[in-house]
Amino acid sequence: MRTDAEVAGLSPWRDGIVPLIHCHLCNALFDLPAPCPVCGHVYDLRPQTIRDGATTFEVQPAFNGALHWSAHVLLHQMKLEVGRPLGLDSQFVGGPSQRLVVVILFWSLFESLMDRFYQAALADLPGTLPEELLSRFSSIGSRLDRLHRARWGVTFWQDFAELGYAEAADYLRIVQDRRNRFIHGDPRAIDDELVEATMANLLSVQLGWIALFNRRCTGMNKKVKLWED
Numbered sequence: 001m002r003t004d005a006e007v008a009g010l011s012p013w014r015d016g017i018v019p020l021i022h023c024h025l026c027n028a029l030f031d032l033p034a035p036c037p038v039c040g041h042v043y044d045l046r047p048q049t050i051r052d053g054a055t056t057f058e059v060q061p062a063f064n065g066a067l068h069w070s071a072h073v074l075l076h077q078m079k080l081e082v083g084r085p086l087g088l089d090s091q092f093v094g095g096p097s098q099r100l101v102v103v104i105l106f107w108s109l110f111e112s113l114m115d116r117f118y119q120a121a122l123a124d125l126p127g128t129l130p131e132e133l134l135s136r137f138s139s140i141g142s143r144l145d146r147l148h149r150a151r152w153g154v155t156f157w158q159d160f161a162e163l164g165y166a167e168a169a170d171y172l173r174i175v176q177d178r179r180n181r182f183i184h185g186d187p188r189a190i191d192d193e194l195v196e197a198t199m200a201n202l203l204s205v206q207l208g209w210i211a212l213f214n215r216r217c218t219g220m221n222k223k224v225k226l227w228e229d
């Protein structure tokens with residue numbers, strides 16, 4: 001079954017986090033040539049003319065992509081794994097999905113994105129408070145629940161749902177639980193159905209994360225860039 005995004009011609013490989021840049025004024029994430037969705041800034045995309053003596057050069061504008069290289073690698077690896085032919089290995093009969101690595105890669109990508117989100121969102125807190133909070137709430141589960149609620153009065157799941165991504169929030173709860181069960185000795189927790197749900201929600205999770213970043217990480221004094229270490 002095709003997802004709404006596929007019907008609309010959108011792809012999780014090119015319409016989510018991949019084409020993003022940071023607005024240099026408010027730090028929002030967006031895709032050119034649209035104006036910044038938070039502050040409305042419009043970038044001049046016309047080529048610049050540079051003269052060197054009698055020679056004239058036309059230089060196209062260039063922008064640094066917003067994401068850390070790891071995010072690109074994880075997303076690309078997911079795409080490779082989704083397209084990989086299935087084998088005949090008998091351990092997968094009635095067991096875990098042959099494509100279970102798709103879910104493992106997805107959760108790594110999500111944790112990586114949320115790690116950068118909290119670093120950016122807490123950056124304006126005084127002194128060493130950001131580092132202390134991230135150290136105290138070091139697990140992804142505690143950040144999505146208690147840290148998020150302590151900072152904004154709602155959990156991550158509520159925040160995500162309020163932005164219009166309730167279905168993706170429900171999916172993320174499921175995959176978090178299944179991934180934990182997989183790690184703790186139940187490989188069948190990652191079955192074909194969960195792999196299909198991962199692909200069906202992949203673009204929505206990315207779009208929801210962008211909306212969340214633009215809601216919580218913009219208009220601040222310290223503008224943490226996603227590509228920074």
Ligand SMILES: [Zn+2]
Nearest residue numbers: 023026036039
């Ligand atoms: Zn902006």
